[in-house]
Amino acid sequence: MLTSMTGMAAMSGASGPYDWSMELRAVNNKGLDIRTRVPEWLVGFDQAARKAISSQVARGSLQFSLKISHVAGQGQRQIDPDKLEHILTNAAVLTEHAAQNGFLDVDADTEAQQAVITVLTKDLPRLIAQFQASRKAEGAALHRILAENLKQMEELITQALATLKTRADGFEENFRAALARLIQDIDPERLAQEMAILAVKSDVTEEIDRLQAHIAAAQALLTSDGPSGRKFDFLMQEFNREANTLCSKSGSKALTAIGLEMKVLIDQMREQVQNVE
Numbered sequence: 001m002l003t004s005m006t007g008m009a010a011m012s013g014a015s016g017p018y019d020w021s022m023e024l025r026a027v028n029n030k031g032l033d034i035r036t037r038v039p040e041w042l043v044g045f046d047q048a049a050r051k052a053i054s055s056q057v058a059r060g061s062l063q064f065s066l067k068i069s070h071v072a073g074q075g076q077r078q079i080d081p082d083k084l085e086h087i088l089t090n091a092a093v094l095t096e097h098a099a100q101n102g103f104l105d106v107d108a109d110t111e112a113q114q115a116v117i118t119v120l121t122k123d124l125p126r127l128i129a130q131f132q133a134s135r136k137a138e139g140a141a142l143h144r145i146l147a148e149n150l151k152q153m154e155e156l157i158t159q160a161l162a163t164l165k166t167r168a169d170g171f172e173e174n175f176r177a178a179l180a181r182l183i184q185d186i187d188p189e190r191l192a193q194e195m196a197i198l199a200v201k202s203d204v205t206e207e208i209d210r211l212q213a214h215i216a217a218a219q220a221l222l223t224s225d226g227p228s229g230r231k232f233d234f235l236m237q238e239f240n241r242e243a244n245t246l247c248s249k250s251g252s253k254a255l256t257a258i259g260l261e262m263k264v265l266i267d268q269m270r271e272q273v274q275n276v277e
Contacts, residue, residue, distance in 0.1 A: 001136065001139060001140060001143060001223070002139035002140070002142050002143045002146075002222065002228065002276050002277075003132075003135050003136055003139040003227070003276070003277040004135045004136075004137075004138030004139045004141075004142055004275050004276065004277065005026060005027065005028045005029065005059055005060040005135070005229070005275055005276065005277050006026055006027055006028065006060075006135070006138060006275060007025070007026050007131050007132070007134040007135035007138060008023070008024070008025040008026070008131065008134055009023070009024050009025075009127050009128075009130035009131035009133075009134055010022070010023040010024075010127075011023075011123055011126065011127045011130070013119065013123065014071060015112075015115050015116040015118075015119040015120075016112040016115050016116065017070055017071050017112055018068050018069070018070065018071065018112065018116045019068070019069050019070070019071055020066065020067065020068045020069075020116060020119075020120065021066075021067050022064070022065065022066040022067070022120070022123075022124070022127055023063075023064070023065050024053070024062065024063070024064050024127055024128065024131045025062070025063050025131075026057070026060040026061060026062040026063070026131075026135070027060065027061050028060065028061070028274055028275060029059060029060050029061035030059070031059060032054065032057060032058060032059055032060060032062075033060075033061045033062065034050050034053055034054060034057075034062045034064065035061075035062065035063050035064070036049055036050060036063075036064045036065070036066075037063075037064070037065040037066065038064075038065075038066045039066065039067075039068050041113065042066070042068075042113075042117060042120075045066070045117060045120065045121075046064075048121065048124070049064050049066075049124060050064075052124055052125065052128060053128060056128055056132060057132075057277075058226075058227040058277055059227060059229060059230075059277045060277065066120070068116065135277070138275070139276070139277070142272055142275055142276060143222055145272050146218070146222060146232075146269060146272055146273070147219075147222060149265060149268060149269045149272070150215055150218055150219055150222075150269075152265055153211070153215055153239075153262065153265055153266075154212075154215060156258055156261055156262050156265070157208055157211055157212060157215075159258050160204075160208060160246070160255060160258045160259075161208065163252065163254045163255045163258065164204070164255070203249070204245070204246050204249050204250070204255070207242045207245050207246045207249070208246070210238070210242050211239065211242050211243070211246075211262075214235055214238050214239050214242070217235055218232065218235050221235070227276075227277045228276060228277075229273065229274075229275075229276035229277050232273040232276050233270075233273055233274075236266060236269055236270040236273055239262075239266045239269070240263065240266050240270075243259055243262040243263045243266060244259075244263070246258075246259045246262070247259035247260065247263070
């Protein structure tokens with residue numbers, strides 16, 4: 001099943017004096033780019049987040065953000081009795097010491113910080129799992145669209161094959177009409193030779209065979225495990241190359257019209273493929 005490169009997941013909770021919320025979102029990218037926004041005092045958590053995410057994700061531009069705040073009514077500043085006594089016995093420097101050392105923030109509570117790190121480390125895999133689930137859901141939608149596109153491509157190839165059966169007669173009629181306009185006669189044997197050369201130059205059998213092979217390869221990718229976006233992107237280039245050649249060698253309005261429909265369909269598939277991991 002396909003996985004989309006786009007997705008989003010968010011979680012929130014509380015630990016001791018802290019409220020926290022973390023979010024992971026992604027958009028398309030040729031490679032894997034992970035950016036993190038984590039409070040500076042959570043030393044090492046950004047590297048841990050990067051490692052955990054990269055173990056599950058192959059492609060995409062990802063943004064991981066973590067916000068932490070004090071729970072209302074907690075985290076207020078506290079008076080340190082020892083420092084207060086020191087200030088009172090040194091009245092001459094009361095103002096300076098009150099400003100610089102008179103209070104301690106609960107941010108220095110390393111035990112509470114360690115506790116919230118433990119909680120976040122435990123919940124991070126859950127966030128990534130939710131994120132992957134959202135990408136799988138979008139991938140399922142991409143799967144349905146691409147499967148339908150490939151079915152339409154098969155129908156166009158069937159139409160092209162049917163057109164080829166009547167194209168040879170059209171070649172001879174057009175060739176004779178051109179000769180008539182030139183008021184020239186041509187030996188029947190020479191006519192047969194020219195028709196044979198024209199048939200070789202306009203033969204699109206190989207192009208159709210390759211288009212059918214590309215369809216089979218794309219259908220296999222739809223059910224393959226692991227990232228397949230790069231392979232799909234390559235196949236779209238090959239599809240387009242064969243459709244272009246078919247148009248240039250068509251020799252008939254009907255076949256050219258089919259080739260142009262193929263190109264429109266290929267562009268539609270290419271747009272969807274850009275979202276596949």
